[in-house]
Amino acid sequence: MSLLYNMLWYLDLRTVLLCVVVLLVLRWFLGRPKNLPPGPWGFPLIGSVLAIHREMRRGVEPHDLFMRYAAKYGPVFRLKIFNKTVVVLNDYTSVKEAFQHPQLNDRPDNLLNELLKSEGVAFASGEKWVELRRFCLTVLRSFGVGKTSFEEKIGTEAEELMKEMSALNGKPFDxxxxxxxxxxxxxxSVIFGKRYEYADGEFKNLLSMLGENAKLFGSGGAMIFFPALRHLPFMSANKLESNVKAIELFLTSIIDNHRAVFDLDNLDDFIDVYLMELRNNQANDKAGAKHGHLTEHTFTGTITNLFAAGSETTATTLHWALLYMAVYPDIQQRVQAEIDAVVGRNRLPRMADKPELNFTRAVIWEVQRMTIVAPLGIPHAAASDTQFHGFMIPKGSLLVPNLWAVARDLKVWSDRDQFRPERFLNDKGEAVQAEELIPFSVGRRSCIGEHLAKMELFVFFSFFLHQFTFKKPDDAPPPALKGRGGLTNSPRVFNICAMKRE
Incomplete structure:
Protein backbone atom coordinates (compact mmCIF):
# COMPACT_ATOMS: atom_id res chain seq x y z
CA MET A 1 0.00 0.00 0.00
CA SER A 2 2.84 2.34 0.89
CA LEU A 3 4.53 1.58 -2.44
CA LEU A 4 1.32 2.35 -4.33
CA TYR A 5 0.91 5.59 -2.42
CA ASN A 6 4.48 6.65 -3.25
CA MET A 7 3.93 5.84 -6.92
CA LEU A 8 0.76 7.90 -7.03
CA TRP A 9 2.49 10.76 -5.24
CA TYR A 10 5.37 10.62 -7.72
CA LEU A 11 2.98 10.58 -10.67
CA ASP A 12 1.04 13.50 -9.23
CA LEU A 13 4.29 15.44 -8.78
CA ARG A 14 5.29 14.76 -12.37
CA THR A 15 1.86 15.85 -13.55
CA VAL A 16 2.08 19.11 -11.60
CA LEU A 17 5.56 19.84 -12.93
CA LEU A 18 4.48 19.05 -16.49
CA CYS A 19 1.48 21.36 -16.13
CA VAL A 20 3.71 24.15 -14.81
CA VAL A 21 6.10 23.75 -17.74
CA VAL A 22 3.23 23.72 -20.24
CA LEU A 23 1.71 26.84 -18.69
CA LEU A 24 5.05 28.65 -18.78
CA VAL A 25 5.57 27.72 -22.41
CA LEU A 26 2.04 28.84 -23.31
CA ARG A 27 2.60 32.09 -21.48
CA TRP A 28 5.86 32.53 -23.36
CA PHE A 29 4.22 32.13 -26.76
CA LEU A 30 0.73 33.49 -26.14
CA GLY A 31 1.53 36.28 -23.69
CA ARG A 32 3.73 38.24 -26.07
CA PRO A 33 2.43 41.56 -27.36
CA LYS A 34 1.45 41.73 -31.00
CA ASN A 35 3.53 43.38 -33.70
CA LEU A 36 6.91 43.03 -31.99
CA PRO A 37 10.02 43.52 -34.13
CA PRO A 38 11.17 40.30 -35.82
CA GLY A 39 14.04 38.31 -34.36
CA PRO A 40 15.58 34.89 -33.77
CA TRP A 41 13.75 32.16 -31.91
CA GLY A 42 14.68 31.69 -28.27
CA PHE A 43 14.09 29.01 -25.65
CA PRO A 44 11.27 29.52 -23.15
CA LEU A 45 12.46 31.08 -19.86
CA ILE A 46 16.05 31.79 -21.00
CA GLY A 47 15.48 33.19 -24.49
CA SER A 48 18.68 33.65 -26.53
CA VAL A 49 21.15 33.34 -23.65
CA LEU A 50 22.51 29.97 -24.77
CA ALA A 51 22.75 31.01 -28.43
CA ILE A 52 24.74 34.13 -27.57
CA HIS A 53 26.99 32.24 -25.14
CA ARG A 54 27.64 29.54 -27.74
CA GLU A 55 28.76 32.12 -30.30
CA MET A 56 30.97 33.88 -27.75
CA ARG A 57 32.72 30.57 -27.01
CA ARG A 58 33.50 30.46 -30.73
CA GLY A 59 35.07 33.91 -30.52
CA VAL A 60 32.10 35.86 -31.94
CA GLU A 61 31.38 39.04 -29.99
CA PRO A 62 27.69 39.97 -29.46
CA HIS A 63 28.01 43.15 -31.56
CA ASP A 64 29.19 41.04 -34.51
CA LEU A 65 26.47 38.45 -33.91
CA PHE A 66 23.86 41.22 -33.84
CA MET A 67 25.14 42.48 -37.20
CA ARG A 68 24.41 39.01 -38.61
CA TYR A 69 20.93 39.07 -37.11
CA ALA A 70 20.35 42.55 -38.54
CA ALA A 71 21.27 41.31 -42.02
CA LYS A 72 18.53 38.68 -41.66
CA TYR A 73 15.81 40.49 -39.69
CA GLY A 74 16.43 44.15 -40.45
CA PRO A 75 18.09 47.04 -38.55
CA VAL A 76 15.53 46.83 -35.71
CA PHE A 77 15.17 43.31 -34.32
CA ARG A 78 14.18 41.66 -31.06
CA LEU A 79 15.74 39.16 -28.67
CA LYS A 80 14.53 37.64 -25.45
CA ILE A 81 16.99 37.51 -22.56
CA PHE A 82 15.35 35.67 -19.69
CA ASN A 83 12.08 37.54 -19.16
CA LYS A 84 13.26 40.75 -20.84
CA THR A 85 12.48 41.90 -24.36
CA VAL A 86 15.62 43.38 -25.92
CA VAL A 87 15.32 45.51 -29.05
CA VAL A 88 18.64 45.95 -30.87
CA LEU A 89 19.13 49.03 -33.07
CA ASN A 90 21.71 48.56 -35.82
CA ASP A 91 21.78 51.69 -37.98
CA TYR A 92 22.16 55.40 -37.43
CA THR A 93 18.55 56.26 -38.23
CA SER A 94 17.02 53.83 -35.75
CA VAL A 95 19.46 54.72 -32.96
CA LYS A 96 18.95 58.46 -33.45
CA GLU A 97 15.16 58.26 -33.64
CA ALA A 98 14.82 55.88 -30.69
CA PHE A 99 17.13 57.84 -28.42
CA GLN A 100 15.36 61.11 -29.18
CA HIS A 101 11.98 59.57 -28.32
CA PRO A 102 10.78 60.85 -24.91
CA GLN A 103 9.30 57.46 -23.95
CA LEU A 104 12.49 55.54 -24.76
CA ASN A 105 14.88 57.38 -22.45
CA ASP A 106 14.65 55.45 -19.19
CA ARG A 107 17.30 53.11 -17.81
CA PRO A 108 16.56 49.50 -16.86
CA ASP A 109 17.02 48.18 -13.34
CA ASN A 110 20.65 47.21 -12.96
CA LEU A 111 23.24 45.47 -10.84
CA LEU A 112 25.37 48.56 -10.15
CA ASN A 113 22.55 50.38 -8.40
CA GLU A 114 21.91 47.23 -6.38
CA LEU A 115 25.55 46.81 -5.33
CA LEU A 116 26.16 50.50 -4.60
CA LYS A 117 22.73 50.99 -3.00
CA SER A 118 22.86 54.31 -4.85
CA GLU A 119 21.36 55.58 -8.10
CA GLY A 120 23.77 57.75 -10.06
CA VAL A 121 23.19 60.07 -12.99
CA ALA A 122 24.09 57.44 -15.61
CA PHE A 123 21.47 54.95 -14.40
CA ALA A 124 18.64 57.14 -13.13
CA SER A 125 15.35 57.67 -15.00
CA GLY A 126 12.57 60.24 -15.29
CA GLU A 127 12.66 63.54 -13.42
CA LYS A 128 15.48 62.30 -11.18
CA TRP A 129 17.73 61.72 -14.20
CA VAL A 130 16.80 65.09 -15.78
CA GLU A 131 17.69 66.95 -12.60
CA LEU A 132 20.89 65.01 -11.94
CA ARG A 133 22.13 65.43 -15.51
CA ARG A 134 21.37 69.16 -15.55
CA PHE A 135 23.10 69.61 -12.21
CA CYS A 136 26.18 67.63 -13.28
CA LEU A 137 26.56 69.54 -16.54
CA THR A 138 26.13 72.89 -14.78
CA VAL A 139 28.71 72.11 -12.10
CA LEU A 140 31.23 70.62 -14.53
CA ARG A 141 30.96 73.69 -16.75
CA SER A 142 31.38 75.96 -13.72
CA PHE A 143 34.77 74.29 -13.19
CA GLY A 144 35.66 74.87 -16.84
CA VAL A 145 34.98 71.42 -18.28
CA GLY A 146 34.24 71.68 -21.99
CA LYS A 147 35.52 75.24 -22.21
CA THR A 148 38.64 76.19 -24.13
CA SER A 149 40.19 77.46 -20.89
CA PHE A 150 40.18 73.91 -19.54
CA GLU A 151 42.88 72.85 -22.00
CA GLU A 152 45.56 74.12 -19.61
CA LYS A 153 44.57 71.52 -17.00
CA ILE A 154 44.55 68.76 -19.62
CA GLY A 155 47.83 70.00 -21.11
CA THR A 156 49.51 70.02 -17.70
CA GLU A 157 48.53 66.41 -17.15
CA ALA A 158 49.65 65.45 -20.66
CA GLU A 159 53.07 66.97 -19.94
CA GLU A 160 53.32 64.98 -16.70
CA LEU A 161 52.55 61.82 -18.65
CA MET A 162 55.16 62.64 -21.29
CA LYS A 163 57.77 63.05 -18.55
CA GLU A 164 57.02 59.47 -17.52
CA MET A 165 57.36 58.32 -21.13
CA SER A 166 60.61 60.26 -21.63
CA ALA A 167 62.13 58.68 -18.52
CA LEU A 168 61.80 55.25 -20.19
CA ASN A 169 64.37 56.30 -22.83
CA GLY A 170 62.68 54.39 -25.64
CA LYS A 171 62.39 51.13 -23.69
CA PRO A 172 59.23 49.02 -24.23
CA PHE A 173 56.36 49.66 -21.82
CA ASP A 174 52.65 48.91 -21.42
CA SER A 189 40.87 67.24 -10.37
CA VAL A 190 37.30 68.38 -10.98
CA ILE A 191 35.41 65.85 -8.84
CA PHE A 192 37.86 65.35 -5.96
CA GLY A 193 39.99 68.49 -6.26
CA LYS A 194 43.25 66.51 -6.54
CA ARG A 195 45.38 64.38 -8.86
CA TYR A 196 47.31 61.18 -8.11
CA GLU A 197 50.97 60.47 -8.77
CA TYR A 198 51.72 57.70 -11.24
CA ALA A 199 53.57 55.79 -8.52
CA ASP A 200 50.57 55.84 -6.14
CA GLY A 201 50.04 52.11 -5.55
CA GLU A 202 46.53 52.40 -4.11
CA PHE A 203 45.29 54.48 -7.02
CA LYS A 204 46.97 52.20 -9.57
CA ASN A 205 45.20 49.24 -8.01
CA LEU A 206 41.88 51.08 -8.11
CA LEU A 207 42.27 51.86 -11.81
CA SER A 208 43.25 48.26 -12.47
CA MET A 209 40.00 47.11 -10.87
CA LEU A 210 38.09 49.62 -12.98
CA GLY A 211 39.58 48.14 -16.15
CA GLU A 212 38.97 44.60 -14.93
CA ASN A 213 35.32 45.39 -14.25
CA ALA A 214 34.88 46.67 -17.79
CA LYS A 215 35.75 43.16 -18.91
CA LEU A 216 33.84 41.29 -16.20
CA PHE A 217 30.60 43.17 -16.88
CA GLY A 218 30.47 41.41 -20.23
CA SER A 219 29.73 42.76 -23.69
CA GLY A 220 27.39 45.70 -23.54
CA GLY A 221 27.49 45.50 -19.74
CA ALA A 222 25.33 42.37 -19.91
CA MET A 223 25.71 41.53 -16.23
CA ILE A 224 24.83 45.10 -15.24
CA PHE A 225 21.46 45.01 -16.97
CA PHE A 226 20.72 41.30 -16.55
CA PRO A 227 21.73 40.65 -12.93
CA ALA A 228 20.48 37.05 -13.18
CA LEU A 229 23.54 36.30 -15.34
CA ARG A 230 25.77 36.47 -12.27
CA HIS A 231 24.35 33.14 -11.12
CA LEU A 232 25.57 31.35 -14.26
CA PRO A 233 28.74 29.27 -13.75
CA PHE A 234 30.74 30.98 -16.51
CA MET A 235 30.34 34.51 -15.05
CA SER A 236 32.92 35.94 -12.59
CA ALA A 237 30.37 37.59 -10.34
CA ASN A 238 32.27 37.32 -7.04
CA LYS A 239 35.33 39.14 -8.38
CA LEU A 240 33.14 41.78 -9.96
CA GLU A 241 31.24 42.46 -6.75
CA SER A 242 34.41 42.66 -4.65
CA ASN A 243 35.91 45.16 -7.12
CA VAL A 244 32.77 47.33 -7.04
CA LYS A 245 32.80 47.32 -3.26
CA ALA A 246 36.49 48.28 -3.16
CA ILE A 247 35.94 51.18 -5.58
CA GLU A 248 32.91 52.28 -3.56
CA LEU A 249 34.95 52.22 -0.34
CA PHE A 250 37.67 54.36 -1.94
CA LEU A 251 35.19 56.94 -3.20
CA THR A 252 33.18 56.96 0.03
CA SER A 253 36.33 57.75 2.01
CA ILE A 254 36.98 60.75 -0.27
CA ILE A 255 33.42 61.98 0.24
CA ASP A 256 33.74 61.55 4.02
CA ASN A 257 37.01 63.52 4.02
CA HIS A 258 35.24 66.34 2.18
CA ARG A 259 32.42 66.31 4.75
CA ALA A 260 34.92 66.65 7.59
CA VAL A 261 36.52 69.82 6.21
CA PHE A 262 33.56 71.26 4.30
CA ASP A 263 33.68 75.05 3.99
CA LEU A 264 30.70 76.77 2.40
CA ASP A 265 32.91 79.69 1.36
CA ASN A 266 35.42 77.47 -0.46
CA LEU A 267 33.74 75.11 -2.90
CA ASP A 268 36.77 73.62 -4.62
CA ASP A 269 35.31 70.68 -6.53
CA PHE A 270 32.19 68.76 -7.55
CA ILE A 271 31.86 66.96 -4.19
CA ASP A 272 31.87 70.28 -2.33
CA VAL A 273 29.07 71.64 -4.53
CA TYR A 274 27.03 68.48 -4.02
CA LEU A 275 27.50 68.72 -0.25
CA MET A 276 26.29 72.32 -0.39
CA GLU A 277 23.12 71.18 -2.22
CA LEU A 278 22.51 68.51 0.41
CA ARG A 279 22.71 71.16 3.13
CA ASN A 280 20.36 73.44 1.20
CA ASN A 281 17.87 70.59 0.85
CA GLN A 282 18.02 69.91 4.57
CA ALA A 283 17.30 73.57 5.26
CA ASN A 284 14.18 73.45 3.07
CA ASP A 285 11.34 71.01 2.92
CA LYS A 286 11.38 68.77 -0.15
CA ALA A 287 8.80 70.85 -2.01
CA GLY A 288 10.91 73.98 -1.63
CA ALA A 289 14.25 72.39 -2.44
CA LYS A 290 15.88 73.59 -5.63
CA HIS A 291 17.41 70.16 -6.31
CA GLY A 292 15.14 67.76 -4.49
CA HIS A 293 16.55 64.69 -6.24
CA LEU A 294 20.07 65.43 -5.02
CA THR A 295 20.08 63.15 -1.99
CA GLU A 296 22.45 60.84 -0.15
CA HIS A 297 20.90 58.03 -2.21
CA THR A 298 22.17 59.54 -5.46
CA PHE A 299 25.49 60.85 -4.12
CA THR A 300 27.88 57.88 -4.24
CA GLY A 301 26.34 56.55 -7.44
CA THR A 302 26.81 59.85 -9.27
CA ILE A 303 30.42 60.23 -8.13
CA THR A 304 31.11 56.63 -9.21
CA ASN A 305 29.49 57.21 -12.61
CA LEU A 306 31.50 60.37 -13.30
CA PHE A 307 34.76 58.87 -12.10
CA ALA A 308 34.40 55.64 -14.11
CA ALA A 309 33.10 57.28 -17.29
CA GLY A 310 35.78 59.96 -17.14
CA SER A 311 38.59 57.44 -16.82
CA GLU A 312 38.17 54.20 -18.75
CA THR A 313 36.70 55.11 -22.15
CA THR A 314 38.97 58.03 -23.08
CA ALA A 315 42.08 56.18 -21.88
CA THR A 316 41.06 53.17 -23.96
CA THR A 317 40.62 55.33 -27.08
CA LEU A 318 44.10 56.79 -26.59
CA HIS A 319 45.40 53.26 -26.03
CA TRP A 320 44.00 52.27 -29.42
CA ALA A 321 45.41 55.45 -31.03
CA LEU A 322 48.97 54.61 -29.98
CA LEU A 323 48.55 51.06 -31.25
CA TYR A 324 47.28 52.24 -34.64
CA MET A 325 50.16 54.70 -34.97
CA ALA A 326 52.64 51.87 -34.37
CA VAL A 327 50.87 49.65 -36.91
CA TYR A 328 50.54 52.45 -39.50
CA PRO A 329 53.86 54.38 -39.34
CA ASP A 330 53.16 56.19 -42.61
CA ILE A 331 49.98 57.71 -41.13
CA GLN A 332 51.88 58.58 -37.96
CA GLN A 333 54.46 60.43 -40.07
CA ARG A 334 51.71 62.39 -41.87
CA VAL A 335 50.24 63.48 -38.53
CA GLN A 336 53.67 64.56 -37.29
CA ALA A 337 54.38 66.46 -40.50
CA GLU A 338 51.08 68.32 -40.23
CA ILE A 339 51.63 69.21 -36.56
CA ASP A 340 55.17 70.41 -37.32
CA ALA A 341 53.91 72.57 -40.20
CA VAL A 342 51.10 74.16 -38.19
CA VAL A 343 52.62 74.30 -34.70
CA GLY A 344 56.37 74.18 -35.23
CA ARG A 345 58.90 72.53 -32.93
CA ASN A 346 59.23 75.31 -30.36
CA ARG A 347 55.90 74.90 -28.58
CA LEU A 348 53.21 72.29 -27.95
CA PRO A 349 49.89 72.21 -29.86
CA ARG A 350 46.93 74.21 -28.56
CA MET A 351 43.19 74.03 -29.09
CA ALA A 352 43.52 77.14 -31.27
CA ASP A 353 45.53 75.00 -33.71
CA LYS A 354 42.75 72.45 -34.06
CA PRO A 355 40.99 73.97 -37.12
CA GLU A 356 44.22 73.70 -39.12
CA LEU A 357 45.12 70.18 -37.96
CA ASN A 358 42.73 68.51 -40.38
CA PHE A 359 44.50 65.19 -40.89
CA THR A 360 45.21 64.88 -37.16
CA ARG A 361 41.50 65.23 -36.40
CA ALA A 362 40.62 62.78 -39.17
CA VAL A 363 42.97 60.20 -37.65
CA ILE A 364 41.35 60.55 -34.22
CA TRP A 365 37.89 60.07 -35.76
CA GLU A 366 39.02 57.05 -37.75
CA VAL A 367 40.50 55.47 -34.61
CA GLN A 368 37.16 56.02 -32.87
CA ARG A 369 35.25 54.53 -35.82
CA MET A 370 37.46 51.47 -36.15
CA THR A 371 37.50 50.66 -32.45
CA ILE A 372 34.13 51.89 -31.03
CA VAL A 373 35.16 51.70 -27.39
CA ALA A 374 31.56 51.01 -26.20
CA PRO A 375 30.27 48.73 -29.02
CA LEU A 376 26.80 48.28 -27.54
CA GLY A 377 26.58 51.61 -25.75
CA ILE A 378 24.41 51.72 -22.64
CA PRO A 379 20.86 50.38 -23.00
CA HIS A 380 17.76 52.51 -22.69
CA ALA A 381 14.42 51.24 -21.40
CA ALA A 382 10.90 51.93 -22.63
CA ALA A 383 8.91 53.97 -20.09
CA SER A 384 5.63 52.83 -21.67
CA ASP A 385 4.30 50.78 -24.57
CA THR A 386 5.63 52.69 -27.58
CA GLN A 387 5.12 52.52 -31.33
CA PHE A 388 8.47 52.73 -33.10
CA HIS A 389 9.27 52.10 -36.78
CA GLY A 390 5.93 50.35 -37.16
CA PHE A 391 6.59 47.97 -34.25
CA MET A 392 5.33 47.79 -30.68
CA ILE A 393 8.05 48.25 -28.06
CA PRO A 394 6.54 46.97 -24.78
CA LYS A 395 7.01 48.91 -21.56
CA GLY A 396 10.20 47.84 -19.79
CA SER A 397 11.91 46.63 -22.97
CA LEU A 398 15.63 47.30 -23.28
CA LEU A 399 16.85 49.19 -26.34
CA VAL A 400 20.45 48.39 -27.20
CA PRO A 401 22.34 50.60 -29.70
CA ASN A 402 24.75 48.50 -31.74
CA LEU A 403 27.21 51.35 -32.29
CA TRP A 404 29.65 48.86 -33.78
CA ALA A 405 27.16 48.13 -36.59
CA VAL A 406 26.53 51.86 -37.10
CA ALA A 407 30.27 52.42 -37.61
CA ARG A 408 30.38 49.56 -40.13
CA ASP A 409 27.24 50.22 -42.13
CA LEU A 410 28.20 49.48 -45.74
CA LYS A 411 25.75 52.12 -46.94
CA VAL A 412 27.90 54.73 -45.18
CA TRP A 413 31.37 53.18 -44.97
CA SER A 414 31.97 51.24 -48.19
CA ASP A 415 35.46 50.12 -47.12
CA ARG A 416 34.47 49.72 -43.50
CA ASP A 417 37.34 47.43 -42.45
CA GLN A 418 40.08 49.68 -43.82
CA PHE A 419 41.85 52.20 -41.60
CA ARG A 420 41.55 55.23 -43.89
CA PRO A 421 41.47 58.64 -42.16
CA GLU A 422 41.07 60.35 -45.55
CA ARG A 423 37.39 59.42 -45.50
CA PHE A 424 36.88 62.39 -43.15
CA LEU A 425 38.56 64.91 -45.48
CA ASN A 426 36.68 66.79 -48.20
CA ASP A 427 38.08 67.78 -51.60
CA LYS A 428 39.79 70.79 -50.02
CA GLY A 429 41.51 68.66 -47.39
CA GLU A 430 39.28 70.00 -44.63
CA ALA A 431 38.19 67.69 -41.81
CA VAL A 432 34.45 66.95 -41.91
CA GLN A 433 32.98 64.59 -39.31
CA ALA A 434 30.22 62.33 -40.61
CA GLU A 435 27.03 62.51 -38.55
CA GLU A 436 26.92 58.69 -38.54
CA LEU A 437 30.03 58.58 -36.35
CA ILE A 438 28.48 58.45 -32.88
CA PRO A 439 31.00 56.94 -30.43
CA PHE A 440 29.36 58.96 -27.63
CA SER A 441 25.85 57.84 -28.68
CA VAL A 442 23.13 60.40 -29.50
CA GLY A 443 20.06 62.02 -27.97
CA ARG A 444 19.39 63.38 -24.52
CA ARG A 445 21.30 60.53 -22.86
CA SER A 446 24.46 60.86 -24.92
CA CYS A 447 27.71 60.75 -22.94
CA ILE A 448 27.73 63.47 -20.30
CA GLY A 449 31.50 63.89 -20.70
CA GLU A 450 31.54 64.10 -24.51
CA HIS A 451 33.00 67.63 -24.69
CA LEU A 452 35.67 66.81 -22.13
CA ALA A 453 36.58 63.56 -23.89
CA LYS A 454 36.93 65.28 -27.28
CA MET A 455 39.25 67.90 -25.81
CA GLU A 456 41.31 65.26 -24.00
CA LEU A 457 41.68 63.15 -27.15
CA PHE A 458 42.91 66.10 -29.19
CA VAL A 459 45.30 67.49 -26.56
CA PHE A 460 46.84 64.17 -25.50
CA PHE A 461 47.12 62.77 -29.03
CA SER A 462 48.59 65.93 -30.57
CA PHE A 463 51.06 66.29 -27.66
CA PHE A 464 52.14 62.65 -28.04
CA LEU A 465 52.76 62.88 -31.79
CA HIS A 466 54.52 66.24 -31.43
CA GLN A 467 57.00 64.83 -28.94
CA PHE A 468 57.35 61.12 -29.77
CA THR A 469 57.39 58.50 -32.50
CA PHE A 470 55.68 55.30 -31.37
CA LYS A 471 56.74 51.89 -32.63
CA LYS A 472 56.49 48.28 -31.57
CA PRO A 473 59.54 46.72 -29.89
CA ASP A 474 61.93 45.14 -32.40
CA ASP A 475 61.52 41.62 -30.99
CA ALA A 476 57.72 41.82 -30.56
CA PRO A 477 55.27 40.04 -32.88
CA PRO A 478 52.85 42.16 -34.95
CA PRO A 479 50.27 43.60 -32.53
CA ALA A 480 46.66 42.42 -32.76
CA LEU A 481 44.00 44.93 -33.82
CA LYS A 482 41.16 42.75 -32.51
CA GLY A 483 40.06 43.92 -29.09
CA ARG A 484 38.99 42.16 -25.91
CA GLY A 485 35.27 41.88 -25.29
CA GLY A 486 33.57 43.53 -22.35
CA LEU A 487 31.68 46.68 -21.50
CA THR A 488 34.48 48.43 -23.41
CA ASN A 489 36.35 47.20 -26.47
CA SER A 490 39.95 47.33 -25.24
CA PRO A 491 43.19 46.42 -27.02
CA ARG A 492 44.90 43.26 -25.93
CA VAL A 493 47.94 43.95 -23.75
CA PHE A 494 50.89 45.21 -25.79
CA ASN A 495 54.18 47.01 -25.24
CA ILE A 496 55.28 50.03 -27.21
CA CYS A 497 58.36 52.21 -27.51
CA ALA A 498 58.09 56.01 -27.29
CA MET A 499 61.07 57.43 -29.20
CA LYS A 500 61.77 61.08 -28.39
CA ARG A 501 61.64 63.35 -31.45
CA GLU A 502 64.27 66.03 -32.00
Missing part, protein backbone atom coordinates in the same frame (compact mmCIF):
# COMPACT_ATOMS: atom_id res chain seq x y z
CA UNK A 175 50.97 52.29 -22.06
CA UNK A 176 47.55 51.53 -20.53
CA UNK A 177 48.40 52.09 -16.82
CA UNK A 178 49.97 55.48 -17.57
CA UNK A 179 47.17 56.53 -19.91
CA UNK A 180 44.33 55.71 -17.53
CA UNK A 181 46.13 57.40 -14.62
CA UNK A 182 46.63 60.58 -16.65
CA UNK A 183 43.08 60.71 -18.04
CA UNK A 184 41.60 59.85 -14.65
CA UNK A 185 43.60 62.67 -13.06
CA UNK A 186 41.79 65.18 -15.26
CA UNK A 187 38.33 64.19 -14.01
CA UNK A 188 39.66 63.65 -10.46
Missing amino acids: PKPLLINAVSNVIC
